[in-house]
Amino acid sequence: MSNRKIKYFTTGEFAKLCKVNKQTLIYYDQIGLLSPAMKDEKDYRYYSIAQYDFFSVIELLKAVGMSLKEIQTYMANKSPHHFLQLMQQQKEVVEKKRQELRMIESMIDVKIRSTEEALHLDFDSITIQHLPEEVLYLSKNIEDSSEEQFVEAVSDFIDELYRSQLDTGHPIGAITKRDQILAGNYDNYSFLYMEQPFPREGHSYFKTIEGEVIIGYHVGTVSTIEQTYERLFAFMEEQHYRLGQYVYEEYVYDAFIKNDEEEYVTKIMLEVEKES
Incomplete structure (x- = not known):
């Protein structure tokens, strides 16, 4: 473990890197979604820098509306082909959300304009x-x-x-x-x-x-x-x-x-x- 500081992060360090709390990482480990790269004899968890990209993809999929259960289903059958298909599907989801946000922005503009007019x-x-x-x-x-x-x-x-x-x-x-x-x-x-x-x-x-x-x-x-x-x-x-x-x-x-x-x-x- 003498080279731990070079290659591995503690749960707290990795949580800080990912901008989440430690309980999120512990929960991901419990459900088998993101397990630490290694555990020592005291059962302390350690994560590698390579796992940061893995965590980022999980957060990306959550951000576009996928549930943890859906992400787990993908992880059980992951491959480059399935990943590409998943990313293309999520790109369509993002475009739909973008359209919805444009519509919401337009609605807000109308509300602002009509309320400003009403003041006069x-x-x-x-x-x-x-x-x-x-x-x-x-x-x-x-x-x-x-x-x-x-x-x-x-x-x-x-x-x-x-x-x-x-x-x-x-x-x-x-x-x-x-x-x-x-x-x-x-x-x-x-x-x-x-x-x-x-x-x-x-x-x-x-x-x-x-x-x-x-x-x-x-x-x-x-x-x-x-x-x-x-x-x-x-x-x-x-x-x-x-x-x-x-x-x-x-x-x-x-x-x-x-x-x-x-x-x-x-x-x-x-x-x-x-x-x-």
Whole structure:
């Protein structure tokens, strides 16, 4: 053992080299995944520098999502051919994760941009804006649904956005038809939606109509939203507009930004047409 310092590392030294705790190495030894290069008469473990690359591959495979059991299965049948095949498979996994991270980064950018814009909004204002055509991804029809059906529809829509990678980071909004709005049924939504700035082939989308939109903001819960609609209707009449086919609602501030529901902010967009 006189040359131990040249060729071998103690468990503590090797753990420090690998940036893990000693218990990780001991556990790997116990399950037969990475055993020390040698043990002395006192059963002390010693590792060689060559085992560092072996450990690095284990950590690499763990980092891309392989379980220790899956790594053990590979180790039981390892060969240059199997290793090459494994690395190619994991490269595909990494590329998929990279795509997911790009999507997450894009979603974060949208959240940052929309929140920065909200900081400069006057929530008491009502404006008329000319909006371009926008592409939306819709849920199934939820008009006249019960509370239980509505909750289920929201859950299904979120699942679909995730499965189809259609979550763009924009808020989930709700579309209400003109007839329901005029009847005062402001929460009888027809569809949920999410804006799709970059539509992908293979999906069915809904396109909004390019044109004039009256935009206002409701601060508070849905129980008082009628008051905001009354303000919007009064403004619409003053400006000699009539209500178009759809009304769109989406949160500006919700539970992620405000603790008190009374401080939630809903953006309301009314499609309108100029009275002749």
